[in-house]
Amino acid sequence: xxxxxxxxxxxxxxxxxxxxxxxIMVIRVNTIDHTIxxxxxxxxxxxxxxxxxxxxxxxxxxxxxxxxxxxxxDIQTRGLVSxxxxxxxxIFQTPSVRRPAMGLALVFLLALPLIFSWNRTILMTNVxxxxxxxxxxxxxxxxxxxxxxxxxxxxxxxxxxxxLLNHHFGLGFWTVLPIGAGLGALxxxxxxxxxxxxxxxxxxxxxxxxxxxxxxxLENWNDFSFGPSGIDNIAPPGLFGLSLTLQQTHTFIxxxxxxxxxxTVVVVRRLExxxxxxxxxxxxxxxxxCQAMGIDKTKAKLSAFALGSTWAGTAxxxxxxxxxxxxxxxxxxxESIMILCIVVLGGMGSIPGVMIxxxxxxxxxxxxxxxxxYRWLLFGAILVLMMVFRPGGIISDVRKAYAFEAEEEEPxxx
Amino acid sequence: MADMAAxxxxxxxxxxxxGGLRAVExxxxxxxxxETVALIGPNGAGKTTLFNCITGIYSPTQGRxxxxxxxxxxxxxxxxxxxxVTECGIARTFQNIRLFQxxxxxxxxxxxxxxxxxxxxxxxxxxxxxxxREEAQVVKESYRLLQRFGLARHVxxxxxxxxxxxxxxxxxxxxxxxEPSVLLLDEPAAGMNAQETQELVTMINQLxxxxxxxxxLIEHDMRLVMQLSDRIxxxxxxxxxxRGTPQEISRDPAVIKAYLGEEEQ
Numbered sequence: 001x002x003x004x005x006x007x008x009x010x011x012x013x014x015x016x017x018x019x020x021x022x023x024i025m026v027i028r029v030n031t032i033d034h035t036i037x038x039x040x041x042x043x044x045x046x047x048x049x050x051x052x053x054x055x056x057x058x059x060x061x062x063x064x065x066x067x068x069x070x071x072x073x074d075i076q077t078r079g080l081v082s083x084x085x086x087x088x089x090x091i092f093q094t095p096s097v098r099r100p101a102m103g104l105a106l107v108f109l110l111a112l113p114l115i116f117s118w119n120r121t122i123l124m125t126n127v128x129x130x131x132x133x134x135x136x137x138x139x140x141x142x143x144x145x146x147x148x149x150x151x152x153x154x155x156x157x158x159x160x161x162x163x164l165l166n167h168h169f170g171l172g173f174w175t176v177l178p179i180g181a182g183l184g185a186l187x188x189x190x191x192x193x194x195x196x197x198x199x200x201x202x203x204x205x206x207x208x209x210x211x212x213x214x215x216x217x218l219e220n221w222n223d224f225s226f227g228p229s230g231i232d233n234i235a236p237p238g239l240f241g242l243s244l245t246l247q248q249t250h251t252f253i254x255x256x257x258x259x260x261x262x263x264t265v266v267v268v269r270r271l272e273x274x275x276x277x278x279x280x281x282x283x284x285x286x287x288x289x290c291q292a293m294g295i296d297k298t299k300a301k302l303s304a305f306a307l308g309s310t311w312a313g314t315a316x317x318x319x320x321x322x323x324x325x326x327x328x329x330x331x332x333x334x335e336s337i338m339i340l341c342i343v344v345l346g347g348m349g350s351i352p353g354v355m356i357x358x359x360x361x362x363x364x365x366x367x368x369x370x371x372x373x374y375r376w377l378l379f380g381a382i383l384v385l386m387m388v389f390r391p392g393g394i395i396s397d398v399r400k401a402y403a404f405e406a407e408e409e410e411p412x413x414x
Numbered sequence: 415m416a417d418m419a420a421x422x423x424x425x426x427x428x429x430x431x432x433g434g435l436r437a438v439e440x441x442x443x444x445x446x447x448x449e450t451v452a453l454i455g456p457n458g459a460g461k462t463t464l465f466n467c468i469t470g471i472y473s474p475t476q477g478r479x480x481x482x483x484x485x486x487x488x489x490x491x492x493x494x495x496x497x498x499v500t501e502c503g504i505a506r507t508f509q510n511i512r513l514f515q516x517x518x519x520x521x522x523x524x525x526x527x528x529x530x531x532x533x534x535x536x537x538x539x540x541x542x543x544x545x546x547r548e549e550a551q552v553v554k555e556s557y558r559l560l561q562r563f564g565l566a567r568h569v570x571x572x573x574x575x576x577x578x579x580x581x582x583x584x585x586x587x588x589x590x591x592x593e594p595s596v597l598l599l600d601e602p603a604a605g606m607n608a609q610e611t612q613e614l615v616t617m618i619n620q621l622x623x624x625x626x627x628x629x630x631l632i633e634h635d636m637r638l639v640m641q642l643s644d645r646i647x648x649x650x651x652x653x654x655x656x657r658g659t660p661q662e663i664s665r666d667p668a669v670i671k672a673y674l675g676e677e678e679q
Contacts, residue, residue: 274538285514294500294529401570
C-alpha cells in the first residue's frame with residue numbers, strides 16, 4: 001500500500017506549503033522593539049500537518065478508486081467486498097431491524113421535550129423546519145435535477161404571508177397554513193414559467209436572481225413588508241382556543257413540526273415512486289430521452305417547482321409563528337445555500353439522507369459555537385471532502401426494487 | 415404484399431435548414447405496417463436530422479409528416495412536441511444510448527409507459543385505489559416486456575450497470591413500452607459484435623411479425639441492412655439519392671458512387 005512515490009508526493013506538498021506559509025507563520029515583526037522574531041517551530045508543525053493530511057488524502061483517494069474499480073469488475077458476479085459494503089444498508093432494510101429502529105427514533109423524538117431543556121426543543125424544531133425545507137428542495141434539485149439557488153424566497157413567501165395576513169386581517173395560523181402552502185406553489189410556478197427552457201448553470205443564475213429580488217423587495221418596499229425592521233408580534237398557533245405559556249407554545253410547535261415532517265416524508269416518498277416522480281427522475285437523467293418517452297417536460301418542471309415550493313411556503317408559515325418576529329435577513333442567499341447544502345450533503349434524492357443532512361447542518365454550528373467564525377470554512381471543507389469521497393451524499397439515493405416471483409422462465413433470446 | 419398497405423408513416427418534401435445550412439432537402443419517405451425500411455448514407459448525410467424532424471426534436475422548415483395509426487386515424491406530426499409525437503405512436507432509440515442511467519431497468523421501461531397512464535400528483539399522494547391498480551398493472555406489463563427482451567434478470571439493476579448489448583436491448587424495450595405503431599431505430603447495431611448483431615436481427619424480425627410494427631432504421635452495418643430491410647432509402651448531402659429493394663440498391667451506381675467515390679467497382 002505505502003510506496004515511495006506517495007511519500008515523495010506528500011513530502012513535496014509539505015515543502016510547498018511550508019514555503020507558502022513561511023512569511024505569515026514564521027516571521028513576526030515586533031514594530032515596537034524593531035525586532036524580528038523567527039518562529040521556526042511553527043514551520044515544523046505546518047510541514048508535519050500537511051504531510052500527514054496529504055498522505056491521508058492520497059490514501060483515501062486511492063481506496064476510493066480501487067473500490068470503484070471493484071464495482072465495475074463485480075457487475076455480474078457480486079464479489080465479497082462489494083457484498084460487505086452493501087451489508088449495513090441491507091441490515092437496516094430488513095423489517096425486523098428497521099421497524100424497531102424507526103420506532104425507537106420516533107419515541108425519542110416524541111419524548112424529547114420531556115427529557116431535554118426548552119432550548120433544546122426549540123433547536124430541534126429548527127432542525128425539523130430545515131428537514132422539511134430540505135425535503136422540499138430535494139424534489140426540485142434531487143429528483144428533478146433543477147438547480148434552484150433561490151429557495152429561501154419561497155420560505156420567505158410563506159413566512160410573510162402569515163405575518164402580513166395576521167398583522168392586517170388577524171387571520172389565524174391554521175387558516176394561513178394552507179394559504180402559505182398555496183402561495184408557495186404559486187410563486188414556484190411563477191418562477192418556473194420563465195425558466196422552462198433553462199438548464200444547469202443558467203437556471204441556477206436565474207433562480208439566484210429571483211431569490212435576491214424577493215429579498216430586496218421585502219427589504220425596500222416599506223409600505224408592504226415594513227422593510228428591514230420586519231414584522232413583530234406574530235400570533236403563535238392556536239390549540240383549540242387554549243391559552244398556552246410561551247414554553248408550552250414552543251413544545252406545541254415542536255409537535256406540530258413532527259407532524260408536518262412526517263406528512264412531508266410520506267408525501268415525498270409516495271411521489272418519488274409514482275408516475276410523476278419517475279417523470280422527474282427521468283427529466284434529471286436525460287431531458288431529450290425523457291421527452292422522447294412521451295413525458296411533457298413543461299408539466300414535469302412546473303409540477304416539480306410547484307411542489308418543492310409548497311413545502312417551503314408551509315415551513316415559512318411555521319417559522320413565522322415560531323419566531324413571532326420576521327425580517328428580510330432570515331431569507332438571504334445564505335439560507336438558500338444552507339438548504340442546498342442539506343440536500344447535497346445528505347444525499348440528493350434520498351429522504352433519510354436529507355433528514356441526516358438537516359440534523360448535521362443545524363446541530364453542528366450549535367455544538368461548535370466557540371468556533372462560530374470558522375463555520376463556513378468548516379462547511380466548505382466538509383462539502384469538498386464529500387464531493388471527492390462520497391459524491392452521492394451521506395446516504396445516496398436508492399431506487400425502489402420490485403419483487404417478482406421467480407416462476408417465469410426467462411425466454412432465451414436469439 | 416406490403417406495398418399495397420396504406421403507409422404508417424409518410425414523410426413528404428421535408429426540408430430542414432439550420433441557418434444557411436440545408437441539412438435535409440425535400441425528402442420523401444414512406445414506411446408501411448409490417449415493413450422494415452432502412453435509411454442509409456455516409457456520415458453527415460442528414461439521416462439523424464431526419465429522425466429528429468420526425469420525432470419532433472426539430473421542427474422541419476418545410477414539408478409534411480403524417481402518421482396513420484392502426485385504427486385508421488391520420489395525424490399530422492409537424493410542429494408537435496416530441497412527447498406528443500410519442501403519444502401519437504412513434505417511438506425511437508438513440509444513436510448514443512440515452513437510457514436513464516440511475517434508474518433501474520424496470521423503471522426505464524415504466525417511464526416508457528408514462529404517456530399511456532393517467533394518474534397524477536394528487537392520486538399519488540392519496541394513493542387512490544385507481545392509482546394503485548394502475549401501478550400494479552404497469553409493473554406487471556413492464557416486467558413482461560423485459561422478459562420478452564431477455565432482460566428480466568436485470569430487473570432491479572441500474573441501467574448504467576448493464577452490459578452494452580443489454581443496454582441497446584433495453585432501449586428498444588423502453589421504446590416498445592410506449593406502444594408505437596412506428597419504431598425508429600438509430601444505429602441499433604453500433605458497437606455490437608457479430609453474435610449480438612445476429613440476436614438483434616432475430617429480435618427485430620420478431621417485433622415486426624408480432625406487432626404489425628413499421629420499422630425505420632438507420633444503420634451502417636450493410637450485412638444487417640441487407641438481411642433485415644424490405645426497402646432501402648439512401649441519403650447523401652441531405653438528399654435522397656436512391657430508393658429500392660436491397661438488390662436494387664446494391665447495384666445502384668449513385669449509391670456506389672456516394673459510398674466509394676467516382677471509380678467503377
